[in-house]
Amino acid sequence: MPGSRWTKPQIESLVDQIVHLSKPLPEIAIPGKTRAAINNQRKRLQRAGVLNGSFAGREVKPWTYPELKRLTAFTQEYGFSASFIAQMSLLPGRTKDSISKMMGRHGLGNPAIKERARQACRFDPRRREEFQRFLLTEGRLLPSMAIARQWGLAQKTVTAYRRRLGIQLSWREARSSDDFKRQQRKRAAAFVAHTRERWKQWRDRKKLLWEKLRQQLAQRPDRPPARVCQACGEQWYAAREFFHVRTRRSPAGVKIGYCRVCRLCRAERRRKPVSAAGACGSRNDTATCAIAAGG
Ligand SMILES: [Zn+2]
Numbered sequence: 345m346p347g348s349r350w351t352k353p354q355i356e357s358l359v360d361q362i363v364h365l366s367k368p369l370p371e372i373a374i375p376g377k378t379r380a381a382i383n384n385q386r387k388r389l390q391r392a393g394v395l396n397g398s399f400a401g402r403e404v405k406p407w408t409y410p411e412l413k414r415l416t417a418f419t420q421e422y423g424f425s426a427s428f429i430a431q432m433s434l435l436p437g438r439t440k441d442s443i444s445k446m447m448g449r450h451g452l453g454n455p456a457i458k459e460r461a462r463q464a465c466r467f468d469p470r471r472r473e474e475f476q477r478f479l480l481t482e483g484r485l486l487p488s489m490a491i492a493r494q495w496g497l498a499q500k501t502v503t504a505y506r507r508r509l510g511i512q513l514s515w516r517e518a519r520s521s522d523d524f525k526r527q528q529r530k531r532a533a534a535f536v537a538h539t540r541e542r543w544k545q546w547r548d549r550k551k552l553l554w555e556k557l558r559q560q561l562a563q564r565p566d567r568p569p570a571r572v573c574q575a576c577g578e579q580w581y582a583a584r585e586f587f588h589v590r591t592r593r594s595p596a597g598v599k600i601g602y603c604r605v606c607r608l609c610r611a612e613r614r615r616k617p618v619s620a621a622g623a624c625g626s627r628n629d630t631a632t633c634a635i636a637a638g639g
Contacts, residue, residue, distance in 0.1 A: 347376075347377065348376070354377065355385070358372065361373075363398045366398065415450075422538065425453075427444075475505070479502075479505060479509060484511065488503050488513070547612070551608060554586065558581065567581060568582045571602065574604040580606055586606050586607060587603050587606055588602070590602075590603060
């Protein structure tokens, strides 16, 4: 239901409350306007530059389809947790919380981990006392991860106990522990190895299919012209199956052309930063994909 138009005094009052009184949304009051209406108007004024930067707003970056696809693969194929994905910057710019929320919305995530969380073991009083004593004495400076393993607990539980006892490790103590670093390196290496292996399998399968297709095309009089990949030197055909097609607008008009390198080589080049840096951000493949004339 659209509300009545904003009057000049109403807008002036809103600007005054934001700019001069620095009021947060819940405290802003304009008679006859709902909080949603106030919020929307504040956003419009901010975009129009009326608020002199008093209210910056929150930039909500919507998830893109490729991001969601990667998230699905990370969680379902590799079984990664939200914190691991965030820690390794596998989805650049996404925090652990936003990843976790997205996983919830799409029913992703590891059922075993959820189940483990549900059935987290509860200590009986005697054992709890024993555990607390351990934390205060021998376990005092051990990394939480090591203690968790030793006692069959989640690392989170150990940190929660430490917090309650007022003996949590400093950030530095926790993070600089060799165990933490070793674990992190191990996981990163496992990820890279796993991805590389899957990639290799995909590539081999694809290449086999391509060779078959090339044979079939060779028999046909209406086959497209042959086209050599500038990277692997294989002779394929100038067709979408083998070469990525790029459209470019320029003052002269729209230019359509095939990539200089075949799809396999292109995919390989695009992948490189993954194994190098563990990141999957958007990459500029213009260099890989220089337009060649013809099509
Ligand atoms: Zn190639």
